[in-house]
Every structure is written in C-alpha cells, then in structure tokens.
Amino acid sequence: MDEPGSAHSLRASNRLRVIQALQLLGVTSRAHLARHTGLSRSTVSTIVAGLQAEGMVVDRDADGRAATGGGRPPALIALDPGAGFAIGIDFGKRHLAVALADLSHELLAEEWREMADDYDAETGIAHAAEMVELVLQASGADGGRVLGVGMGLPGPVHRSGVVGSSAILPGWAGTHAAELTGARLAMEVWLGNDANLGALAESTWGAGRDACGLVYLKLATGIGAGIVIDGRLFEGAGGTAGEIGHTSLDETGDICRCGSRGCLETYASGTAIAALLSRSLGETLTLDDVLERAVGGDPGCRRALADAGRHIGVAVANLCNLVNPERIVVGGSMGHAGDLLLDPLRESVKLRAIPSAAEDVDVVLGDLGERAELLGAIALVLHEAGSAWSGRAPVMQKAATADTEP
Numbered sequence: 391m392d393e394p395g396s397a398h399s400l401r402a403s404n405r406l407r408v409i410q411a412l413q414l415l416g417v418t419s420r421a422h423l424a425r426h427t428g429l430s431r432s433t434v435s436t437i438v439a440g441l442q443a444e445g446m447v448v449d450r451d452a453d454g455r456a457a458t459g460g461g462r463p464p465a466l467i468a469l470d471p472g473a474g475f476a477i478g479i480d481f482g483k484r485h486l487a488v489a490l491a492d493l494s495h496e497l498l499a500e501e502w503r504e505m506a507d508d509y510d511a512e513t514g515i516a517h518a519a520e521m522v523e524l525v526l527q528a529s530g531a532d533g534g535r536v537l538g539v540g541m542g543l544p545g546p547v548h549r550s551g552v553v554g555s556s557a558i559l560p561g562w563a564g565t566h567a568a569e570l571t572g573a574r575l576a577m578e579v580w581l582g583n584d585a586n587l588g589a590l591a592e593s594t595w596g597a598g599r600d601a602c603g604l605v606y607l608k609l610a611t612g613i614g615a616g617i618v619i620d621g622r623l624f625e626g627a628g629g630t631a632g633e634i635g636h637t638s639l640d641e642t643g644d645i646c647r648c649g650s651r652g653c654l655e656t657y658a659s660g661t662a663i664a665a666l667l668s669r670s671l672g673e674t675l676t677l678d679d680v681l682e683r684a685v686g687g688d689p690g691c692r693r694a695l696a697d698a699g700r701h702i703g704v705a706v707a708n709l710c711n712l713v714n715p716e717r718i719v720v721g722g723s724m725g726h727a728g729d730l731l732l733d734p735l736r737e738s739v740k741l742r743a744i745p746s747a748a749e750d751v752d753v754v755l756g757d758l759g760e761r762a763e764l765l766g767a768i769a770l771v772l773h774e775a776g777s778a779w780s781g782r783a784p785v786m787q788k789a790a791t792a793d794t795e796p
C-alpha cells in the first residue's frame with residue numbers, strides 16, 4: 391500500500407481520474423480532458439501516452455472514427471472500445487428496452503419490446519434477460535467484458551435499492567429490483583429512477599451537454615425531475631431528490647397520491663390533465679389523446695396544456711431560486727406539446743423566479759426523446775463502473791490482443 395499523498399499514489403489517482411473522465415466523455419481531446427479533470431495539459435498528455443502504450447487508449451480522427459494513420463496527427467482519443475461494454479435496461483410502463491454500448495460511447499445494439507400493462511418484476515426481468523442475450527449476440531460483444539448494467543424504473547428508488555410504491559408499475563413496489571436483476575443476469579446492476587436517468591443522458595449526450603447545472607423534467611402521466619450538478623447526479627440523502635411533482639401549490643388543494651394536498655401533480659400531471667378534459671368532454675381521454683388533439687388545434691386541450699405549463703413553471707421557479715441551474719431540459723411524452731406547453735412554462739418562471747435566477751436559465755426540449763432513459767441507464771454504468779474497470783483493464787487488454795492474433 392502506498393502512503394496517501396506519496397508521488398506514486400498521486401500518479402495512480404490522476405491516472406484513475408483520466409480513465410474515469412474518458413469513460414464519461416467517450417471520444418474527446420486532451421484539452422477537454424484537462425478541463426474536465428482539472429489536471430494540467432502536460433500531466434494529461436503524459437498519462438494518455440502511458441495509457442496508449444498499454445493499449446487502453448486509441449486515437450480517433452476528427453469525426454470520432456478509428457484513426458487510420460497518415461495525414462494529420464489524430465487530435466482525438468477514446469478508451470479502447472473493445473475493452474468493456476455497458477448495458478442499459480429501461481423498464482417503461484408499456485415497453486421494455488435494452489441497449490449495449492462500448493467505451494467510446496458507440497451504441498452497438500438495441501432491442502425494444504411492447505409489454506402488457508402492470509407487468510410485475512419477475513416478468514419484466516425474465517424478458518430483460520432474454521433481450522440482454524439478444525444484444526450481446528447482435529453486437530458480438532463478449533459478455534465477460536460487460537462492466538455492468540444500468541436499469542431504470544418509472545418510480546421512486548431508495549438509495550437502499552428498494553423500489554418505493556409506484557402508481558406506474560405497482561407490481562414492483564417493495565422489490566429489491568437491482569439485486570433480483572443482477573442475480574438473474576450474473577452481472578453488477580445499478581438502479582435509477584427514470585427522471586434521474588433522463589437527466590444523466592441529456593447531460594452526457596443531449597440538450598444539457600456543457601450546461602452548468604441541469605434539471606431534467608420528466609413530464610408524463612406523473613411529474614419528476616433529475617438534477618445534475620457539476621456533471622454528477624444529485625440524489626439527496628436517500629435518493630428522493632427531484633420529486634418536483636409533489637411541490638405544494640395550494641395547501642387546501644386536492645389530496646395527492648403522496649398523501650399531501652395541492653401538489654403540482656394534482657394540477658399538471660398527464661393523469662390530471664386527461665381527467666380534467668374527460669370530465670368536461672364527457673368521454674374518456676388518455677394523455678396521448680389530449681396531446682394529439684392539442685397539436686391538431688383543439689382549444690380546450692391547448693388551454694389545459696398551457697395551464698399545466700404555467701403550474702409547472704411555478705415549481706420550476708422555486709427550484710431555480712434554490713439550485714440556479716443553467717438549463718431546464720423537458721422530456722417525457724408531454725414534451726410533444728412543444729411550445730404550447732413550454733412558452734407558458736417559461737413565462738411563469740420569468741414572472742416568479744428572482745430575476746438573476748430567471749436570466750440564467752434556458753428551458754428547452756430534450757434531444758433524446760423516448761430513448762433518454764435507456765441511454766441514461768448506459769450513462770449510469772459509465773459513471774459508476776469507473777474504478778472497477780480501470781483496475782483490471784490492462785489484463786483485459788492483453789486478453790483482447792491474444793484473441794485477435796492468429
């Protein structure tokens with residue numbers, strides 16, 4: 391064991407920082423690595439040269455493709471893509487998606503399946519295990535080099551790994567979902583809720599790239615948020631941070647499913663909007679029906695979405711005062727309403743947040759659409775698995791060389 395603070399342990403910890411940053415950034419430059427790690431350009435260059443000699447880092451051309459040699463020296467680098475893989479699983483209300491990516495962030499295979507309403511944990515995990523086999527086969531990736539699996543669920547996830555009670559997938563409440571999935575796949579599994587994973591994906595690859603402080607709003611049948619500060623997810627003491635749907639707007643309002651009164655969700659969730667319009671139109675509408683009619687010009691549906699945007703803006707204004715984010719990224723199916731929802735939301739934030747917080751923030755639609763949670767599950771592995779693989783990577787690299795030589 392090295393003494394903490396010795397030159398050797400400092401070199402080792404700087405090397406680990408560079409490897410973890412490469413894992414998060416995918417294809418990148420030495421200059422960006424230096425900014426991201428806070429290390430000097432020369433320290434980064436020395437460490438990268440060492441990693442290249444070990445075969446852990448490869449050159450990439452300006453388009454991010456494998457550098458062919460000849461021409462200008464390649465400016466970009468990435469971890470050797472074949473050295474490890476990350477798998478993401480997104481358990482949605484009516485779908486299941488599985489994807490596999492390499493360490494240069496290239497998506498190699500993806501599978502989607504429709505699921506019956508209210509499928510339970512056992513059924514979901516059995517389907518996921520089949521689909522993991524399919525993506526491994528389709529990509530040709532070696533299952534032994536999977537660094538881990540990220541999984542997302544549309545419900546509260548406690549830091550202990552236990553799924554809280556959820557109106558969206560009630561059959562999962564109380565299960566230790568990551569442990570069950572890990573046992574079935576014989577792989578390490580990290581669990582996150584859908585809003586947190588959407589936040590990670592949009593901050594890594596989407597509309598929140600390079601934002602200093604990002605809040606991802608998942609606006610669908612329920613309302614949740616994921617908060618990323620300095621590139622890291624902020625989860626709070628027990629993993630509950632971001633429950634913006636339960637911001638209290640009226641202490642004498644309707645009782646919410648959480649037990650409190652007048653929560654944002656009782657006014658502005660997809661469920662509340664669909665119920666409001668179903669009542670006044672005398673027919674049963676889903677959120678998708680409302681969105682379709684609103685985009686088609688129906689005045690009542692447009693009004694309901696605009697009011698929802700204003701209500702959501704009240705809660706977002708409060709959040710802006712507390713967290714001062716640079717970007718609010720809107721995802722979830724309500725995002726299909728576009729500026730019908732976003733303009734009143736922006737207006738509401740401008741009216742209610744203190745001026746400096748309102749000036750700093752942009753409210754934009756997410757780039758990743760319905761794939762945000764799936765990609766976020768992969769990002770979760772890239773965030774969490776850093777130290778694990780950097781310790782064993784040189785050994786893995788030797789094995790890779792042996793495999794490919796005649």
Ligand SMILES: [Zn+2]
Nearest residue numbers: 636646648653
């Ligand atoms: Zn509530």
